Amino acid sequence: MSRGGGEMEERLLSGSETEQRRESLYLRKKIWSEVRKMWRIALPSTLFRVMSFGCIVVAQASIGHSSETGLAAYALLQSTFIRFAYGVMAGMSSATETLCGQAYGAQQYHMMGIYLQRSWIVDLFTATLFVPFIVFAGPILRLLGQNVVITETVDEIYPWVIPFLYSIVFTMTMQMYLQAQMKNAIIGILSILALFLDIGLTWWFVKVMGMGVHGALLGLNISSWSLVIAEFVYVCGGWCPHTWTGFSTAAFVDLIPMLKLSISSGFMLCLEYWYMSIIVLMSGYTKDANIAISAFSICQYIYTWELNICLGLLGAACVRVANELGKGDAEAVKFSIKVVLAVSAVIGVICCALCLAFGGQISYLFSDSHRVSDAVADLSIVLSISILFNIIQPVLSGVAIGAGMQSMVAFVNLASYYGIGVPLGFFLIYIFHFGIKGLWSGMLAGVGIQTLILCYIIYNTDWEMEVKKTNERMKTWTLKLPAIESSLISTIDEDRK
Template identity: 40%
Template sequence: MVAPAAEAVAVAVAGRKTLPDECKTLWQIAGPVILTGVFQFLIGFVTVAFVGHIDKVELAAVSIVIGVIEGLGFGLLLGMGSALETLCGQAVGGGQLHTLGVYMQRSWIICLATAVALLLVYMFTDPILRLLRQSPEISAVAGRYARWCVPQLFAYAVNFPMQKFYQAQSRVWVMTVISGAAVGVHALLNWVVVAKLGRGLLGAAMVGNASWWLINAVQFVYVVGGSFPEAWTGFSRKAFASLGGFVRLSLASAVMLCLEMWYYTAVIILVGCLKNPEIQVGAVSICTNYNIWTLMVSVGFNAAVSVRVANELGAKHPKAAKFSVVVAVTTSAAVGLVTLLARKQLPRLFTDDEQVVKEAAKLGYLLAATIGLNSIQPVLSGVAIGAGWQSLVAWVNIGCYYLIGLPLAAVFGFKLKLNATGIWVGMLIGTVLQTVILFVILFRTKWQKEAMLAEERVRNWGGNVELPTVQEAR
């Protein structure tokens, strides 16, 4: 019989070129990743839904913590962990499964060190938000909630490297089942602790901490329990050796993804500076939460195309890598159009405040345009990760988002007095420009050259793990 990991490798590197086969391969990865993303997003979604029925100040405070503080930690750690998408994906494509366990351990070291550095942000959330001109009342509540959520910060640091380890080997259904069970437990605990026992924000934070660490514990037991005999051979001192190259790729990945995620964080901060911040922040947070729902589909294809491109480049199949890109972008865009249908019914799931519901409804058309764009842009970012272009895309993000998008958002929102609508328009212009530039980069890519660089990248940035060449592995 073929071992599960070996079978996954065979599927990943088969180099299929027909449209139905490529769609099937993409959905086999994207489908479970989408469900996993939805389930893990539901942890925050359920928390906001329960807290939103306490009071609008608590809703705004928790929304800012999730969108700004946890968004900072989540984005940075997800980015650091995303180095594994390039290295593990290309190593799997080259038949070098024995390196994956060491790669994951190196990523744990780097991500946990990053989480320690981020502790200061969680501990001083209140003064940080005041410096950003947020409401003192909201900042005080947000500061308390952020300190209670510190265990989630370290949960992210452990979780993301494991996710990439699973994804690179196309073993994503395991994560889906674990995350689905965890969100069920999370919803039940929130109903008991927050709704019935009335423990408020503290109870909501403790339930969130428990849910994330439950996911980590079960995933770790599955890894070390013999389910990955070729990729996991135990803890190794090699994880501490030659960290320099791994850190460089991790930082490049983190900068690329964080610049994208912090873009939306900056929008929430700008909205918090408007008049009636409780209403404005609540409305934008509701739209942002719905946008994240729709992003789950694109993030699934982000992961799928990242794995496919990395696997095919590692296996020296440049034409198959290019074909995967075309199919993934087309499919994600088509699915993204379907998600527009239910956007008008969502606000009442988060709040009973009619002013907040009315303000959120005003953003409906802009939200629709954003959803359409975001069904494509994350897939293009996934291609960049799979091919190892993180540094290039980071510069594109700086120019489009922070030199064009946010300045326009500030002008439209404050100077032209368009409030939250103007801020969202500015954000949208930056996203359009970034998507166009990524398409130009893809159009000009020489895929044969990228395939030749894949093995060299694993060697140079993977550190000192003994790697057989692709020819020897075959």
């Protein structure tokens, strides 16, 4: 009896171990499947952002090697007005990402092209509102007490920035539209080609033609609009037959709801983009403004390289959350969030270690000045901490965008960044005289608080309720077509697998 009981216990234990192995194998397969889906979105999205930003960096590097004042002027203009406008455009384009992602998950494919056209109308109107601020950037900066020599150079280069601003409207929105339907490879390929074109054109205009700052910005405009034209050809030329059915007057329907979602999205992201720009603006009030602005702008570019990788993961989080909400699968939403957060954490730690290892040497990519290099090295510790803080926050923002929570995140950003971070930074710079490092450190506290609040919000979100909200949004915003063949839906579903 004792022996028989022992054998039974062994069989039970063996069965339990087998079940655990099966569960472990199933979990590994599930994680690997989610990682594949995530990188299918994140890699092309990251390439798009990194390569697009790379074009801006190529212009910065070319200007920095030809004129120290030109470098400071470009850095000041790009890090304030252009960065602010870019943040608004990126934020407003995220409304396209939310709606297209949810429409794709809900199999409302015909609405995606209409959402794209609505976003063009809304974003073009918004971009036009920014043009006067760019035109009068020099006088505005002088009114704020910035260095006169630097701002006079701003007066010379601002016309080159306006075409680039309008190109952002189309590249951003078409990228969101394409990645929502898993047509991601084309995004990465076109972005890489645009960067190589920009490098070649900038070298020709600056080194061969001797056009200096103007040549660098001309190369930036040609490459950015070449990307727009290529994306137009892809979208309108028959490669998106199920989601692009041509230009439609339906694009003018429900513009107000689209505008509201776009404004809250733009407000959310522009608060983040402008946050770092405040430090560049404050650098202009220091004793050696050229060195301070140049050094911090270089740190900001390094920070933005890593941020663009995280923004690729933001796009993946947004699309995965939006798709699963559109399908009505709340459990899949929660699992996707856990996987993308884990991947982002690994990437952030690697980037932080690289920043600490190389420090000020990176500055020689942008400037030959040893003084600028020393200033960058002095800021490298704070830069590495910023990168660490940047691990989770973009992904949480992506989850919020996918769920359509932009308004809530906008208020969180406003309170944590500008209610806590900025006042603390000014306190450290003016009371304790810690300089730019003090300002930056205080503002990092705002980033930390914002991250904690977003963690709390996402953790306590009722995703079943979010599924119901998504269903209601799709019912309200969807326009019926006469008929959508079942074969069309099955064809797209095959592409999604």
